[in-house]
Amino acid sequence: MSEYARMKFYCDEERCIECNGCTIACAEAHDLPVGISRRKVVTLDEGIEGKEFSVSVACMHCTDAPCEQVCPVDCFYIREDGIVLHDKDTCIGCGYCLYACPFGAPQFPRDGAFGTKGVMDKCTMCAGGPEETNSDKERELYGQNRIAEGKVPACAAMCSTSALIVGDEQEVSKIYRERVASRGKGVQTAPYGWDKAYT
Amino acid sequence: MTNHLGDIQNAKAIIIFGANPAVNHPVGFGHFLKAKERNNAQIIVVDPRFTKTAAKADYYAQIRPGTDIPFMYGMLHLIFKNGWYKKDFVKNRVYGMEDVMKEAKKWTPEKTAEVTGVPADKIIQIATVYAKSTPGTLVWAMGLTQHSIGSSNTRMAPILQLALGNMGEEGGGTNILRGHDNVQGATDMCCLSHTLPGYYGLSDGSWKYFAKSWGVDYDWLTKRFKEKKWMNTKGFTLARWYAGVLAGKAGEDAIHNGGTNLKALFVMGNGITSIAQTAKVKEALDNLELIVLADPFVNEAAVLTDKKDGVYILPAATQFETSGSVTATNRSAQWRSKVVEPMYESKTDHDIMFEMAKRLGFYDELTRGMLLKVDPKTSELKQVKKTFKWPEDATNEIARIIKTIGLTGWTAERLKKHQENWHLFDEVSLRGIGPMKGEYYGLPWPVWTETHSGSPVLYDIHRPVAEGGMGFRNRFGLEHDGVNLLAGETSAPADSKVPGGYPEITAKNIESVLGITLTEDEKKRIGKNWKVDISGIIAQKCMEAGIAPYGNAKARAKVWTFPDPIPMHREPIHSPRPDLVKEYPTYKDKPNHYRVDTQYASKQGEKDWSKEFPINLITGRLVNMNGAGVETRASKYLAALSPEMFADINPNLAANLGIRDGDMIWIHSPDGTKIKVKAHFSYSVAEDRIFLPMHFAGHFQGEDLSDKYPEGTRPYAVGESANTVTNYGYDIITQIPETKGGLCRIEKAKEV
Numbered sequence: 048m049s050e051y052a053r054m055k056f057y058c059d060e061e062r063c064i065e066c067n068g069c070t071i072a073c074a075e076a077h078d079l080p081v082g083i084s085r086r087k088v089v090t091l092d093e094g095i096e097g098k099e100f101s102v103s104v105a106c107m108h109c110t111d112a113p114c115e116q117v118c119p120v121d122c123f124y125i126r127e128d129g130i131v132l133h134d135k136d137t138c139i140g141c142g143y144c145l146y147a148c149p150f151g152a153p154q155f156p157r158d159g160a161f162g163t164k165g166v167m168d169k170c171t172m173c174a175g176g177p178e179e180t181n182s183d184k185e186r187e188l189y190g191q192n193r194i195a196e197g198k199v200p201a202c203a204a205m206c207s208t209s210a211l212i213v214g215d216e217q218e219v220s221k222i223y224r225e226r227v228a229s230r231g232k233g234v235q236t237a238p239y240g241w242d243k244a245y246t
Numbered sequence: 247m248t249n250h251l252g253d254i255q256n257a258k259a260i261i262i263f264g265a266n267p268a269v270n271h272p273v274g275f276g277h278f279l280k281a282k283e284r285n286n287a288q289i290i291v292v293d294p295r296f297t298k299t300a301a302k303a304d305y306y307a308q309i310r311p312g313t314d315i316p317f318m319y320g321m322l323h324l325i326f327k328n329g330w331y332k333k334d335f336v337k338n339r340v341y342g343m344e345d346v347m348k349e350a351k352k353w354t355p356e357k358t359a360e361v362t363g364v365p366a367d368k369i370i371q372i373a374t375v376y377a378k379s380t381p382g383t384l385v386w387a388m389g390l391t392q393h394s395i396g397s398s399n400t401r402m403a404p405i406l407q408l409a410l411g412n413m414g415e416e417g418g419g420t421n422i423l424r425g426h427d428n429v430q431g432a433t434d435m436c437c438l439s440h441t442l443p444g445y446y447g448l449s450d451g452s453w454k455y456f457a458k459s460w461g462v463d464y465d466w467l468t469k470r471f472k473e474k475k476w477m478n479t480k481g482f483t484l485a486r487w488y489a490g491v492l493a494g495k496a497g498e499d500a501i502h503n504g505g506t507n508l509k510a511l512f513v514m515g516n517g518i519t520s521i522a523q524t525a526k527v528k529e530a531l532d533n534l535e536l537i538v539l540a541d542p543f544v545n546e547a548a549v550l551t552d553k554k555d556g557v558y559i560l561p562a563a564t565q566f567e568t569s570g571s572v573t574a575t576n577r578s579a580q581w582r583s584k585v586v587e588p589m590y591e592s593k594t595d596h597d598i599m600f601e602m603a604k605r606l607g608f609y610d611e612l613t614r615g616m617l618l619k620v621d622p623k624t625s626e627l628k629q630v631k632k633t634f635k636w637p638e639d640a641t642n643e644i645a646r647i648i649k650t651i652g653l654t655g656w657t658a659e660r661l662k663k664h665q666e667n668w669h670l671f672d673e674v675s676l677r678g679i680g681p682m683k684g685e686y687y688g689l690p691w692p693v694w695t696e697t698h699s700g701s702p703v704l705y706d707i708h709r710p711v712a713e714g715g716m717g718f719r720n721r722f723g724l725e726h727d728g729v730n731l732l733a734g735e736t737s738a739p740a741d742s743k744v745p746g747g748y749p750e751i752t753a754k755n756i757e758s759v760l761g762i763t764l765t766e767d768e769k770k771r772i773g774k775n776w777k778v779d780i781s782g783i784i785a786q787k788c789m790e791a792g793i794a795p796y797g798n799a800k801a802r803a804k805v806w807t808f809p810d811p812i813p814m815h816r817e818p819i820h821s822p823r824p825d826l827v828k829e830y831p832t833y834k835d836k837p838n839h840y841r842v843d844t845q846y847a848s849k850q851g852e853k854d855w856s857k858e859f860p861i862n863l864i865t866g867r868l869v870n871m872n873g874a875g876v877e878t879r880a881s882k883y884l885a886a887l888s889p890e891m892f893a894d895i896n897p898n899l900a901a902n903l904g905i906r907d908g909d910m911i912w913i914h915s916p917d918g919t920k921i922k923v924k925a926h927f928s929y930s931v932a933e934d935r936i937f938l939p940m941h942f943a944g945h946f947q948g949e950d951l952s953d954k955y956p957e958g959t960r961p962y963a964v965g966e967s968a969n970t971v972t973n974y975g976y977d978i979i980t981q982i983p984e985t986k987g988g989l990c991r992i993e994k995a996k997e998v
Binding site for chain 1: 255300930
């Protein structure tokens, strides 16, 4: 990861098959209450030939995040690597961020493990929150902090077709660029096809 | 699969009949997508429903359920007419294609369109693309098999591949996607009622071979049966065991079971609602004396039955609490390690069986085979130890005995080495590097010897036998109707000592076919033929000569012992097209079909079913569920994706019936059963059919059975079982139920 790395998700809709592996992996990894969808798979024109496609959506960790701009209590913060996080102790659950978000990412639990009624919950890119890294409190409020452990976020790690890619935006775009460039160029097999991670 | 999942990346065209890998094999489907991206492979989906796989396809044909044979004949019509078939291949490696050509002549695009419901120009387009994009792989699953003509369907597909010369090619083949973990292994190891393990038949010769290999007395084995003839008689199948209980009641099919009905049922990890006719299954459960259900979860059989006594639930351990080999869909073995010891009071499946055997008094006989080894000097079986080590000794026993599908090389030691060296294999070719060089991942069978490479692509004559090459098996004699059944010139595997076809190898013909002379010692030790040669001499000599022990013959397009020697279209037992039932009627009734008298013509001709039941009914799976859903419905997150049972219905059909999205509807079957489910609008189904997911249980004909689950075991999602309304109808050879093409009537449920 370079000094100027900015972490991004990308979902290749030509590969997404609406298997929901990402949403289940997310829910299991963070022990989410049923009904909280930090990530969801959206399918458009279901059942219509030539039109149906699916895409996995969560917080897009925007560079100029609208949620951060509209938050009346300023609970959001953007890490140096671009991951957009928020402080649940500061959040008042007003829902402004939900109106501002173009992707419907903010979730508002009413009960369950995340305790405080109505405080906003969203994808953390598996990077936890402002609490001490990998502390019990961080885990309880924000779920796993896989990034701190050097692990890929649970959703992308689970993706069965490698449709969902996450990482430094330059790496993400390189992977996708290679995918596009290799179209129709023939199958990759040993000794050329060793780069397994996102092929 | 003749090939393997990674090999699909080599395909230039992928045609999928009655399979939905994007939903049922999401990880494997990655290979399909890579073939499309990198290889410009044309994906063609032929399915009654616009599936998630169809959403990724280049061409889609919405076929009427049960008309795959006409569709494939329609393709062959054009392939033969335009000379697109591989003439050399057909001449040298196929028997009986002339009869197929004759039948294909009848299936013009127009005729095919009339029967299948697919427009003629689409049939022409698909046939053209598929014939011209070689190698092409043909994929199927239950959508092709679960029909009264399922066995013909599964012969038709290879015939199409043979005509195009797609068999034995990388990127080609017939690739059947197995539906569950280790289904291939379960089949290989004979969770079947008509063979012994490894597809050895039920003849005395097979029994004697196994008696010897297990180290038990043949007469003792014989005495385990009521009379000796039952050793040579097929048993009941999973599809129709219920008939064995219900026979004798009014309206039930008669059975041939030694004068007695079935009285006890022992279930190990089978979802009982995953086969057709749940109402009959329930009635059978109610009438049994004893039900034992060994399962990590509460098997729905316990909930479905009204029986109060004699129902036992044994907590079985999961796959994480045991170890051993499982067989993947492509014939590869994978070794699994135990993650944790069996939790609480649960026991592994094999421990449950061992305890049963102890109490039934044959534990020693059951386990003795694990103590034996072939003496390399004398080729005699010898007891080499006093106690066995599970599962290694079981794996080694399998390797020692099963020659038919070539499991000789599957020793526990080798399989573990493959598990430990995953990273040294290429996903597309399965080839190993470094210490695994010369082996294919998981040693796909046949693995003829303890040092053989495994065979990633069946019937591939481009490689030497020692490196996984082979022709077609010589299984059905040397000639038929005066035609030589052995393969023609130029069709021997690479580096073969014999240029063309040759018979399966026996002690008698080995010297003449291989052109060798055996020593006196070898002559003394060699077994009668390659299937029972425990000395390993036949396999070893064959490898040296580049010869496949099972011979090199022609694939047969014509099976002269079947009711339809070449596949013929026959309408489903319950067809929406009475006009076509007249033209393509089903078979005559079949007596004693796996011990049950089975109705075909009499059921189909009972009345015009389509008048009362005008809607086609198809079933299938959801991505978040598995089998009968016993396990997956008990996961809160998976259950949340499909919390209740539903039916996909086309909005136009629904609107005509006054049904709105989300309304509860009744679905009635010709068998007099019904289920109450939620209507889910979807354009993925045509206006003449509905789709039901097959994973639900816990409701029965409108009644909620939730209170029958033992406390704390009710799954998060319960609902009606689709199979309560799947129709009567069974395949003529295999007896698989006809769940992918029946009829129903739907109506809006009155609000309570």
